Amino acid sequence: xxxxxxxxGVELLxxxxxxxxGTSPLGCMQCGMCAASCPLGAAxxxxxxxxxxxxxxxxxDKVLASPSLWxxxxxxxxxxxxxxxxxxxxxxxxxLRDRSMQAGFxxxxxxxxxFQNLFKYGxxxxxxxxxxxxxxxxxxxxxxxxxxxxxxxxxxxxxxCYPSYYPRxxxxxxxxxxxxTRLGVSWGVLGAKEKSAGECERMFGxxxxxxxxxxxxxxxxxxxxxxTLVTLDPHAYRALHAYYPRFGAWYPVQHYTTFLAERLDAxxxxxxxxxxxxxxxxxxxxVGRRCGCYDxxxxxxxxxxxxxxxxxxxxxxxxxxxxxxGGGMWLDAHIVAHGGHRLSDxxxxxxxxxxxxxxxxxxxxxxxxxxDAAKVAGLDGQVKVRDIIELLAESxxxxxxxxx
Amino acid sequence: MNIMVxxxxxxxxxxxxxxxxSGSSLDWDAASFIINECDDHALEQALLLKEAAGGTVTVxxxxxxxxxxxxYTAAAxxxxxxxxxxxxxxxxxxxxxxxxxxxxxxxxLAKDLVLVGVQAHxxxxxxxxxxxxxxxxxxxVGVIRGVQAGSEPGSVVACKEFPGAVMARxxxxxxxxxxxxxxxxxxxxxxxxxxxxxxxxSRFEEPAVAAAPAASLVSVHKLxxxxxxxxxxxxxxxESDIAGRIAAILAEKGLLK
Numbered sequence: 001x002x003x004x005x006x007x008x009g010v011e012l013l014x015x016x017x018x019x020x021x022g023t024s025p026l027g028c029m030q031c032g033m034c035a036a037s038c039p040l041g042a043a044x045x046x047x048x049x050x051x052x053x054x055x056x057x058x059x060x061d062k063v064l065a066s067p068s069l070w071x072x073x074x075x076x077x078x079x080x081x082x083x084x085x086x087x088x089x090x091x092x093x094x095x096l097r098d099r100s101m102q103a104g105f106x107x108x109x110x111x112x113x114x115f116q117n118l119f120k121y122g123x124x125x126x127x128x129x130x131x132x133x134x135x136x137x138x139x140x141x142x143x144x145x146x147x148x149x150x151x152x153x154x155x156x157x158x159x160x161c162y163p164s165y166y167p168r169x170x171x172x173x174x175x176x177x178x179x180x181t182r183l184g185v186s187w188g189v190l191g192a193k194e195k196s197a198g199e200c201e202r203m204f205g206x207x208x209x210x211x212x213x214x215x216x217x218x219x220x221x222x223x224x225x226x227x228t229l230v231t232l233d234p235h236a237y238r239a240l241h242a243y244y245p246r247f248g249a250w251y252p253v254q255h256y257t258t259f260l261a262e263r264l265d266a267x268x269x270x271x272x273x274x275x276x277x278x279x280x281x282x283x284x285x286x287v288g289r290r291c292g293c294y295d296x297x298x299x300x301x302x303x304x305x306x307x308x309x310x311x312x313x314x315x316x317x318x319x320x321x322x323x324x325x326g327g328g329m330w331l332d333a334h335i336v337a338h339g340g341h342r343l344s345d346x347x348x349x350x351x352x353x354x355x356x357x358x359x360x361x362x363x364x365x366x367x368x369x370x371x372d373a374a375k376v377a378g379l380d381g382q383v384k385v386r387d388i389i390e391l392l393a394e395s396x397x398x399x400x401x402x403x404x
Numbered sequence: 405m406n407i408m409v410x411x412x413x414x415x416x417x418x419x420x421x422x423x424x425x426s427g428s429s430l431d432w433d434a435a436s437f438i439i440n441e442c443d444d445h446a447l448e449q450a451l452l453l454k455e456a457a458g459g460t461v462t463v464x465x466x467x468x469x470x471x472x473x474x475x476y477t478a479a480a481x482x483x484x485x486x487x488x489x490x491x492x493x494x495x496x497x498x499x500x501x502x503x504x505x506x507x508x509x510x511x512x513l514a515k516d517l518v519l520v521g522v523q524a525h526x527x528x529x530x531x532x533x534x535x536x537x538x539x540x541x542x543x544x545v546g547v548i549r550g551v552q553a554g555s556e557p558g559s560v561v562a563c564k565e566f567p568g569a570v571m572a573r574x575x576x577x578x579x580x581x582x583x584x585x586x587x588x589x590x591x592x593x594x595x596x597x598x599x600x601x602x603x604x605x606s607r608f609e610e611p612a613v614a615a616a617p618a619a620s621l622v623s624v625h626k627l628x629x630x631x632x633x634x635x636x637x638x639x640x641x642x643e644s645d646i647a648g649r650i651a652a653i654l655a656e657k658g659l660l661k
Contacts, residue, residue: 098595098597101593101595102595102597102598106592106593107593109590112593115593115596116593119596119599120438121418126418127418128418128419128436130419206595206596207595207597208595208596208597208598208599208600209595209596209597211596211597211600212596212600
């Protein structure tokens with residue numbers, strides 16, 4: 001397979017590179033920083049550097065057919081470290097995935113089901129939209145369903161798919177409702193009308209699906225009056241913050257960690273008890289490495305008396321991904337089948353190596369990923385996985401058990 | 405080869421099914437709909453045959469549920485024509501009644517091969533596939549797990565599954581109707597951008613169908629969710645006690661002499 005650039009390959013690469021926000025991939029000097037930094041690069045037939053080289057050489061067919069195209073988990077490490085500022089993670093990768101599907105190559109089966117769920121039901125889990133608010137059954141604070149009763153609110157809370165449907169996440173979802181209420185914030189949700197924001201769909205390269213969700217969400221949000229959108233999901237935050245404006249849809253949006261960090265003084269006055277725990281925090285990739293937001297989650301943890309915060313060897317912009325982004329949440333079997341491994345299994349060992357008894361997270365995917373990983377790694381019971389919201393709610397006496 | 409595919413809308417089981425006030429029918433307004441799984445395989449099989457041997461694929465459906473999305477998705481996957489048969493609002497024909505409608509709508513369609521899912525989970529007075537073959541006066545083979553173009557024009561080779569994991573390869577002379585259990589490969593994924601393009605570019609054919617609906621052979625008196633039984637008896641005690649009790653029960657039922 002020749003790797004000499006061709007006119008057609010160069011033109012295509014330039015065209016594909018336009019979907020990202022960084023500089024053109026034509027500026028690549030083949031230094032290999034991306035491939036060497038990629039946590040799954042060693043298992044890929046075409047890690048990022050080779051993706052660029054082979055595309056430039058016009059060998060696109062092999063790239064589009066390769067299973068390695070579906071091994072990127074959207075950790076942004078390659079983009080973050082690229083000395084030429086080339087946007088690989090949410091530029092070239094999704095563009096090539098889109099090209100692959102348009103050329104008739106089938107994405108891995110697990111992803112197909114996820115795509116179909118999103119198109120038909122507006123959520124990744126294939127659940128009924130009518131069950132979107134089931135998490136709030138019996139909740140001890142009122143939930144305003146704006147899809148039934150629209151009125152101006154401070155916060156329109158986009159609850160998200162996992163927080164709405166996944167049973168393990170419900171404790172976090174319910175605690176967040178209590179915390180917002182305790183803070184005196186007026187808030188509402190979109191109930192059965194809510195749909196996925198679409199970040200993972202875009203990273204999957206399913207641009208048409210993403211556009212469909214953007215259109216539907218614009219209609220829904222356009223009918224509501226709110227000061228701020230708040231989400232527990234760093235992926236939804238990333239989509240609304242970075243991708244929606246490309247469609248002319250700009251919203252004031254915050255991930256919950258920054259929303260709370262602006263209210264530290266109020267929160268401090270609401271803390272009623274310590275939480276004795278040695279905690280290490282996992283920086284999620286979207287809010288962390290991609291958006292540079294590292295201090296707010298740590299400030300929240302340090303607010304809790306009894307919490308001793310320790311760092312893993314890899315933290316802040318050097319944190320290892322949980323493996324769930326970019327579609328990775330639905331690609332574990334594909335990645336393992338093609339020589340990769342679950343990054344969450346590696347990450348939980350890094351957490352245990354600090355001596356921490358608690359791994360704190362701030363992304364809805366990570367509870368299930370790391371709890372599964374703890375079992376795989378034989379660390380179940382040694383390292384507890386808890387969302388920052390759960391720790392905070394416990395110290396505010398707003399956790400699930402204290403209320404029940 | 406001109407292939408006609410019938411696709412049906414069936415209640416989507418992600419929603420809990422509700423019974424209407426009459427007590428003898430589903431509350432169709434509370435249901436959401438999805439393509440019948442076997443019909444989705446029939447469509448995939450038709451597309452595979454077209455890719456292998458050329459021809460056209462015409463997809464026919466009743467105007468019910470989420471049919472527009474289903475037909476646009478079929479067009480995006482490669483169907484040449486999409487046909488939507490008008491039906492009265494809120495009317496959910498039995499398989500026999502539906503077979504008459506499909507046959508009437510298909511009378512002017514060139515069709516060497518008709519593919520339809522071998523079963524659907526809402527069938528009541530028999531199954532659609534053989535009823536459609538009868539209405540079209542065409543031969544029928546069901547429980548087909550894959551179809552390939554035949555060695556001679558005007559024929560296909562159909563793989564039929566029999567009980568006991570026995571498979572047969574049948575030469576089928578066309579025209580014929582095949583009841584599809586599964587295609588040679590799972591139904592393909594088509595990017596949503598293609599479906600969106602199909603929504604803009606494809607047009608439904610909506611033939612006026614004047615067939616007198618066939619009466620259903622079955623009328624429903626009452627529809628109700630499964631009732632919890634109270635006859636379970638938990639056997640406790642030592643292994644020999646339990647074994648003795650099992651033997652006694654079997655004897656009581658006349659199963660042991």
